[in-house]
Amino acid sequence: MDYIKENIKDGVNLHLIINDNFKTDYTVIFLTVPLEKETVTQNALIPAVLKRGCSKYDNFKKITEELEMMYGAFLECGVDKEGDNLILKFFIESINDNFLPEKNNNIIKSIDMLINIVFNPILENGKFKENYINTEKQNLELLINTQKDDKDQYAYEKCINIMYKDTGFGLNKYGSIESLNKINSENLYEHYKNLINDSKIDIFISGNINKEEIINQIKDNQFIKSLKPREGKINENHYKKELKQKIENAQEKIEEMDVSQGKLVIGLDILPNDLGDFRFIAILYNAIFGDGVNSKLFQIVREKESLAYTAKSLYINKKNNIFIKCGIEISKYEKTVNLIKQLLEDMKNGNFTEEDLQVAKEYIIAGINCIEAEQDTQIIFLFGQELSNLHLTVEEYKKNIEEVKHEDIVKLANLIQLNTIYFLRNGGKNADN
Amino acid sequence: MQIIENNLLKEKVYIEKLTSGITLICIPKEKTTKKYIVCGIGYGSNDNHFYIPKENREVKIPDGVAHFLEHKMFEQENGVNSLDVLSSLGIDANAYTTNDHTAYLFECTDNFYKGLDELLNYIQNPYFTDQNVEKERGIIAQEINMYDDEAESKVYINAMKALYQKNPIQIDIAGSVQSINNITKEILYDTYNNFYVPANMVIVVSGEFKPQEIFKEIKSRITMNNKLEAKKIEEKEPQEITQKEIEAQMDISMPIFTFGFKVNPDEKEKVKRALAIEILLEILIGQSSELYEDLYENGEIFSDILSSFEWSNNYAHVLLQGKSNNIDTIEKKIIQKIQQLKEKGIDEKQFERAKRKIYGIYVKEFNEVSECALLFLTNYFRQINPFEYLENYKIISKEYTESILKEVFDENKMVKSVINPN
Known part of the structure; x- marks a missing residue:
């Protein structure tokens, strides 16, 4: 694997990942902006509108017909939340020409199409097409309204929202209905122009590609040429930024819906400390505590006490948080919460073995070893580093994991506080069966 | 070996x-x-x-x-x-x-x-x-x-x-x-x-x-x-469906649906037939189909209609799944479209595009060790080898695909399952 980063102009970077072990090539464009209440809804709407058509292919049917002619190339446009930033992502996965019955220039076509979709939208009287905006506004409204249908994800997002309110990470990545109602084709197009001028732009191309050919194609593209240099300012996206306040008592919030299973989400904070780059300690703390089948959480809550089928925790390094997620019998809420509190105390008291630590290291390193074996994971890994501006090779990453000691984890455990306990349960008569 | x-x-x-x-x-x-x-x-x-x-x-x-x-x-x-x-x-x-x-x-x-x-x-x-x-x-x-x-x-x-x-x-x-x-x-x-x-x-x-x-x-x-x-011991499954419609309620915000077509499983040319059905599903309701465009532009669906052909040795069915506030309209339009395709035949260009798309989907399965191992495992239990899909890709014809359309998409064997918000 070869990784080449080429600065096209200020705030616009091309990343090439050259490998010959996949049958597909990826073309990805990321536009990154700070996640803010005022703009999140407009930003969420833009990928959906752009996907409808561009000057070259003026409707979605034409886009998909072209994708099909490229032997089922796959296009996806959407938004993702990464800490306090919002990422508008556009990608095409296409089959490498080596595996087609004929030469089809799939990668050249993919790049051309994706650039057209992002930078060359179809306009009507100098603004976005009215009927595209109307349908996509309606769709986004439905998307926001149906988010609560996925109860697990809803509970997780709700817990984050309780902790951060309506700022940055606490915001819904799809925005709000209230803001959506104020959007029209004119103001959205104005917003789009600002987005294209100001956002941090990263283009990733991965696959068995010809480096020179691709670099020239991108640099010579008229829409890339016409991009202005920009600061590409985003919110700092790493652990050093986030300074948590000490709190005395965790907040507890219980919500009712018609569910068979209770969804428990617990948000934890990692307090400011002098442990240096403690991400690796936190990764291992999380692995011992709640990530994977050998974790305390899985072994005790699921295997020993039979309280849950899913029981895991998740470390969000950009926000210095750990989130615990369990699907449990509704009547076992208090029992489970008390058990989890006890497990957190055990970690503080260093009640885990050297072997537990070793197992956790194996588990994490196995995950790191797989990064290069998956084309999309590799892009996400490299883009994550680009956003945090903390660059480590896979080998350095592993070395940092290897070096963490038992005592480091105990120190970190004593800096972890309960912030929020959220429980989604059913109400009324059917409870506690 | x-x-x-x-x-x-x-x-x-x-x-x-x-x-x-x-x-x-x-x-x-x-x-x-x-x-x-x-x-x-x-x-x-x-x-x-x-x-x-x-x-x-x-x-x-x-x-x-x-x-x-x-x-x-x-x-x-x-x-x-x-x-x-x-x-x-x-x-x-x-x-x-x-x-x-x-x-x-x-x-x-x-x-x-x-x-x-x-x-x-x-x-x-x-x-x-x-x-x-x-x-x-x-x-x-x-x-x-x-x-x-x-x-x-x-x-x-x-x-x-x-x-x-x-x-x-x-x-x-x-x-x-x-x-x-x-x-x-x-x-x-x-x-x-x-x-x-x-x-x-x-x-x-x-x-x-x-x-x-x-x-x-x-x-x-x-x-x-x-x-x-x-x-x-398997009880013989009749060719007929049990009921046309089935409905339930849950705490959701928008109705969801699955339409199913019961298909006779014990047929010859299993792979060729599966390939034809997958091509037909693209032509019927894939992202570049007229029906999808119509439903999307009219706000009757807001995401894809997922289609699949599930089959083993003793069952086979086609499924179409999605979310909508206008499920009855979608049902009506799907039935109409099937009828129209049966009468007028399949468009040559559309057939070629659908075929290419299916080709790409199979090739992608060989990208990763897990996907291709599971592909061979699943198909082992169907007594076929997955390369047969690509071999049939070369020979499958529009006429054959049209004959499968007539056989498989039978309105009498269609069911509708709906979950409504309560």
Whole structure:
């Protein structure tokens, strides 16, 4: 694997990942902006509108017909939340020409199409097409309204929202209905122009590609040429930024819906400390505590006490948080919460073995070893580093994991506080069966 | 050893059937750090009724036994759980149960042979006790409750109930909280002893392997040698559906639907037919179809209509799934479109595009060791090899596809399952 980063102009970077072990090539464009209440809804709407058509292919049917002619190339446009930033992502996965019955220039076509979709939208009287905006506004409204249908994800997002309110990470990545109602084709197009001028732009191309050919194609593209240099300012996206306040008592919030299973989400904070780059300690703390089948959480809550089928925790390094997620019998809420509190105390008291630590290291390193074996994971890994501006090779990453000691984890455990306990349960008569 | 290959994919696959009856399949992949292995047992949730000739005994077991067995296989006599052992070696291990098979698998970059020891050891040495069976009940009950909260699971299983009169595919793979209460260690042993036998087993590996070597390593770890005696008892499934419509309510914000078409499973040219159906689904409701454009522009759907053809040796159906506030309109338009295609035939260009799209989907499956191993496993239980799809791709014609359209998309065999908000 070869990784080449080429600065096209200020705030616009091309990343090439050259490998010959996949049958597909990826073309990805990321536009990154700070996640803010005022703009999140407009930003969420833009990928959906752009996907409808561009000057070259003026409707979605034409886009998909072209994708099909490229032997089922796959296009996806959407938004993702990464800490306090919002990422508008556009990608095409296409089959490498080596595996087609004929030469089809799939990668050249993919790049051309994706650039057209992002930078060359179809306009009507100098603004976005009215009927595209109307349908996509309606769709986004439905998307926001149906988010609560996925109860697990809803509970997780709700817990984050309780902790951060309506700022940055606490915001819904799809925005709000209230803001959506104020959007029209004119103001959205104005917003789009600002987005294209100001956002941090990263283009990733991965696959068995010809480096020179691709670099020239991108640099010579008229829409890339016409991009202005920009600061590409985003919110700092790493652990050093986030300074948590000490709190005395965790907040507890219980919500009712018609569910068979209770969804428990617990948000934890990692307090400011002098442990240096403690991400690796936190990764291992999380692995011992709640990530994977050998974790305390899985072994005790699921295997020993039979309280849950899913029981895991998740470390969000950009926000210095750990989130615990369990699907449990509704009547076992208090029992489970008390058990989890006890497990957190055990970690503080260093009640885990050297072997537990070793197992956790194996588990994490196995995950790191797989990064290069998956084309999309590799892009996400490299883009994550680009956003945090903390660059480590896979080998350095592993070395940092290897070096963490038992005592480091105990120190970190004593800096972890309960912030929020959220429980989604059913109400009324059917409870506690 | 049999070698099959495909020149377009540039892949070779090695197959060996051992005298004990186990089939071994190796898909060598250079330049990848990952190694993947999956062991499949031809025993799934549908197999809840069987006969053991030498004991002259007919057995009916509670719903959910195959899945319960899958959970319990990891438990070892020395008190350790094999899933924990594998995970502590940095190995990502898992298992799953389908209607017609159960699979035990792992993926790793290092420690493959230690993992292989553990995998083949736990599959060949079950350890069930009253106590460990009891413990698992609580965990599986939570798994069942989790799916109960997912409208997608409910709308699917209801569609199966509407499609099938006898076939156990209409029963949840995990069973119900009530049915798993009746599962005992005796039932688990009885099922294990009858179906976890070499003749009912396939092992697929993919990664940087030399076929001869890996086959030798696997063979040296096989200890089981009992014969497959039990005969599965299947009730004959009538061609007719059970009911046209089925509806339920859940705490959701927008109705969701599954339309199903019941298809006759025991046909010749299985692969060619499956390919034709997949092409037809693209033409009917794929993203570039007129119908999709119409429904989307009119706000009748707001995401894709997912279409699939699911089939095994004893069932086959086409499914169309989505969310909408206008389900009746969608139903009407789908029926109209099918009628129109039957009358006017398929457009040549559309046929070519759909064909190319399906080609790409198959090629992508060979990207990763896990995907291609599972592709071979699933198709092993259908008695076909996945290269046949690409071979048929070259020869499939518009006329043949049109004949399948007439046979498969029969309005009399169409069902509608809907979950409405309560």
